[in-house]
Amino acid sequence: MESTEYAVIGAGLAGASTAWHLAARGHEVTVLERSTPANDAGSSHGSARIFRYAYEDEFYTRLLQRSEEGWAELARLGGGELITATGSVDYGAERDPAALAGVLAACGVEHELLGAEEARGRWPQIAFDTDVLWHPGAGVIDAQETVMAMVGAAADHGARLETGWAAESVVRDGPAFVVTAEDGRTLRAGRVVVAAGGWLPRLLGALPLPEGFLDAMPHLEVRQEQAYHFPYAEPPTEAPATWPTFIHMRRGWTAYGLPGGRDAGFRGQKIAEFNGGKVLPSAADQDGVIDPENRRRVVEYVRECLPGLVPEPYAETTCLFTNTPTEDFVIDSAGGITVVSPCSGHGAKFAPVIGELAADSASGAGEVPARFRVAR
Structure with a gap:
């Protein structure tokens, strides 16, 4: 042995x-x-996971700051640039951008707190409904x-x-x-x-x-989550550079999005409902089947809240969340x-x-x- x-x-x-x-x-x-x-x-x-500093709890923001040295070391060791800078916006009635701004200020993270109208002027492709927290140090991780x-x-x-x-x-x-x-x-x-x-x-x-x-x-709750790629309404050679990652929290609904990366040909934004998938006993029970009702909810959300996207997904996938x-x-x-x-x-x-x-x-x-x- x-x-x-x-x-x-x-x-x-x-x-x-x-x-x-x-x-x-x-x-x-x-x-x-x-x-x-x-x-x-x-x-x-x-190739697409959100990298962000905005947390309601200062503990996690500081933990992420601690990870910066490790990310830099991986790049030095030959991994190349594993994080693409896009910046991030956080908004919605349940997100509390002002509280997030307070955490970032306490941790020395660059950020801005914008009104909805000002934010819409900067990112017209997003229909902001509250004040918005912007922090430019966020981006997209190539997980693979x-x-x-x-x-x-x-x-x-x-x-x-x-x-x-x-x-x-x-x-x-x-x-x-x-x-x-x-x-x-x-x-x-x-x-x-x-x-x-x-x-x-x-x-x-x-x-x-x-x-x-x-x-x-x-208790560990395993969910089969679903993510959808929606094409940019603008030419794909121009749109990705103008799209931040985002977290939008309304009552009873949390959506997140980020540039989709090479997984879907860099053609669009990856959008998902947070914890919107079915609960599984374990990863062994996943079936990779998209829930039509979840697809409908996300498509309606895109149609209502993301005017910079065509509300018809051109790619979709499932993945696993393991929640505490x-x-x-x-x-x-x-x-x-x-x-x-x-x-x-x-x-x-x-x-x-x-x-x-x-x-x-x-x-x-x-x-x-x-x-x-x-x-x-």
Whole structure:
């Protein structure tokens, strides 16, 4: 049986980042990925994720500032520019742009607070209905290229990647663990990091974690979300540079959008309803089928609120969100096993620092913020 110091289950953003940080610290690491890194059955695929600083909670804005060094290091290591600057606008009766501006001011993040009329003059393609927060440091993350950059950086430090390796169980074996794949293959590991995204609910019962830890785990709700690409009404060679990312919160409805990237030919804006998809037991239960009612709601929203788009999607896809009740992440260890779930639809932008914190937790080299711990 082959052995390793650390087995990292999952090669999405969280797992790849954890493997990178552990390997860079001199640890022996084997990454076990059920398919391939950043595959489209998980939460880390594609070229378009929002990078933003605007949070109601100063904690997350400062955590993102902490991630800046990691993003810069990935670019230096050969990943290239993984974040395209677009700026971001936040608005809507439930978004409270003034409060967001206060957080950004406290953290020293450049921003402007604009009236709806002034904002419409600057971005006529968006029908703003309230004051608007604008911060130019926001942008779009290429999630797939980020994963590949981190996997490459981990490999440069000696980490080994096993693809097509679907972990089914982890069993304690003396001071170590035996990880068994669905096809019967095994790997002995001194410590295990589980960064399995939407598969985590299914795996939790197969992990030798203390009963108290499992009882204290927040409920993980997996949703099959839907995103649609709407073409720009202006020529595509001109429109993308003028479109910021956005979050629009009205009563009972949150929409978000961003330039769609290469996934849909750079032809339009990617628009979705936040947490508008069906709830699944785990990622294994996804079917990739678009809900017609969700499509109808989003098309009507585009027709009403985004005059700069043609309200007819030319591409659509599903993806997975794994939510906690508070939308806080889970990064914690017990008995040699570390559980990592940077989730709730906003984890991608924190990828470099998530791996740093997970490596700290797994190795005991540092502390993880108390709000990410299971026993809070």
